[in-house]
Amino acid sequence: MYAAFYSGMRDMKTKLIEAKDRLGGRMLFYPEKMIWDVGGVTPILCENLIRQLEEQARTFEPTLVFEQQIEGLDRQGDGTFLLTTACGEKHWTRTVIMAIGYGIYKMAKLELEGADRYEVTNLHYTVQELEPFRDKHVLISGGGDSAVDWANELEALAKSVTVVHRREKFGGLERNVLRMRESSVDVRTPYAVDKLHSISGDRIEQVTISHVETGESEMLEVDAIIVNHGMKSDFGPILDWGLNMGEWHANVSEKLETNIPGVFAAGDFVIYGSKLHLIAGTFTDAALAVNSAKLYMDPEADKVAYVSSHNSRFKEKNKALGVVE
Ligand SMILES: Cc1cc2nc3c(=O)[nH]c(=O)nc-3n(C[C@H](O)[C@H](O)[C@H](O)COP(=O)(O)OP(=O)(O)OC[C@H]3O[C@@H](n4cnc5c(N)ncnc54)[C@H](O)[C@@H]3O)c2cc1C
The missing domain is CATH 3.50.50.60 (FAD/NAD(P)-binding domain)
Incomplete structure (x- = not known):
């Protein structure tokens, strides 16, 4: 979600593809818990943090796609990528940021015959x-x-x-x-x-x-x-992409590059020297991955985004918030 926001801030056309029917990832497993360890956010109910992250993610109106699990990645002749999903949909893109955590999560079920019929009650x-x-x-x-x-x-x-x-x-x-x-x-x-x-x-x-x-x-x-x-999670066919993977994480550079040129990664999915597997860590990863993706597409681009406090992209948005500049 933060990568989608930051990507908009860097003027990139962005599509966020999520396998589930809603945003939130692992945070959906503890919506009723209080979160204390996100910088600048006083204790907040996890479901409210998800709501705020989603609102922020929508700032630059990315395309949101739900219930599509990405399975395939194929580089096309012109250097772009074709992403294919489990349901047969196709997406074309010049660059990819993988923020897939530990893959698709499923709750380990009660292994008793007929138990699933009581899940609605x-x-x-x-x-x-x-x-x-x-x-x-x-x-x-x-x-x-x-x-x-x-x-x-x-x-x-x-x-x-x-x-x-x-x-x-x-x-x-x-x-x-x-x-x-x-x-x-x-x-x-x-x-x-x-x-x-x-x-x-x-x-x-x-x-x-x-x-x-x-x-x-x-x-x-x-x-x-x-x-x-407990939970079970699974990366599915993504493991066949040729990524440099450990057991649960993709090895990335400090610029959040994977070993596949044009494919970047962020969040719990990655590992590098001082990686922080916390919500706060995902934000830094996302910004770094977006900056790297921007440079991949446009080597002349600024290496980092302008700060939001002095960025003309927010002028109209600030006005809408009633801020006089
Ligand atoms: C019980 C619990 C409590 C926690 N408490 C805290 C806390 O208090 N503070 C804190 O900072 N951190 C906490 N964490 C850790 C925090 O939740 C994670 O660090 C954070 O959610 C990682 O975000 P992420 O976006 O990298 O990955 P995720 O949150 O795992 O999101 C990955 C998303 O990618 C989707 N996805 C996966 N594969 C595909 C695919 N092939 N195609 C399409 N979509 C796909 C998934 O459905 C998921 O929505 C906690 C974690 C747990 C489990």
């Missing part, structure tokens, strides 16, 4: 809002950061919270795990969810959990189940 893989869980018997399956966080946040609100985890040890900050263990949260380890029961047919009303070593099982009444079994 009371089987959840993310917590968008806490309020729907008020006064409910909530069962959380999993032991990662988010499972622990959700247990702590729901404890004050739900009628009961049970955490079922197949290992004794939990992920997440020690103090959060301790808080959970010392609270009214019913922690069951090493247990796993074995069976979902529904009398109504559309909601889960009971769950069988089993001790992973002894097999001893127990039935629990539930109103809602939250599953946090």
Whole structure:
């Protein structure tokens, strides 16, 4: 999103292609969390930061394309690129900035037959809002950061919270795990969810959990189940492009160049000497990658963008904001 903004600032015609149906990337996994570590932004709800980033991304009216996963990259005779997508759409471009994080994310699902039918009712893989869980018997399956966080946040609100985890040890900050263990949260380890029961047919009303070593099982009444079994991600056919890749990252130069001339990269996807895998790090990468892309297309161009505070591109926009210059 920031690359799309910055690219507009550098007068480039920009198209942002996203595989999902909305912008936000990994931040969509924690929309209800507060973010404190973005420079110049006081504590902000993640979903509001996504909204602000999107608003900023739209400043220079880039073309936004949703639900198209990029799969192919082919250099044409004239040096431009043809990008092909999983759904058969084609996009032509002179340069590419890959800001694809760790690829396409999918929540690891509860591997029980028929579980997917309850995803529209009371089987959840993310917590968008806490309020729907008020006064409910909530069962959380999993032991990662988010499972622990959700247990702590729901404890004050739900009628009961049970955490079922197949290992004794939990992920997440020690103090959060301790808080959970010392609270009214019913922690069951090493247990796993074995069976979902529904009398109504559309909601889960009971769950069988089993001790992973002894097999001893127990039935629990539930109103809602939250599953946090981690994420799976996948780069798909992008791995066949010939990029210089480590296991999870593309090796790039300090100008954010990949080994394919004309293809730049930014954000979590990349690795270089002092790379910062945080939101703040993505901004610097994006600006550097855009500046490199600009120079690739126009070697005579300025090496960096003019600052926004003294840039005629913002004159009319500032007027629209009521700023007298
Ligand atoms: C639980 C959690 C909490 C976090 N908390 C913080 C925090 O408090 N502060 C902080 O600074 N950072 C935090 N982070 C890290 C932060 O979210 C990432 O650094 C940031 O999201 C990276 O942004 P990105 O644009 O590089 O990649 P992503 O956010 O991963 O975005 C990549 C986008 O590319 C799309 N995509 C992938 N492949 C394709 C393809 N082939 N075609 C089309 N689209 C594709 C994906 O769908 C996705 O939308 C957290 C991360 C997690 C998981």
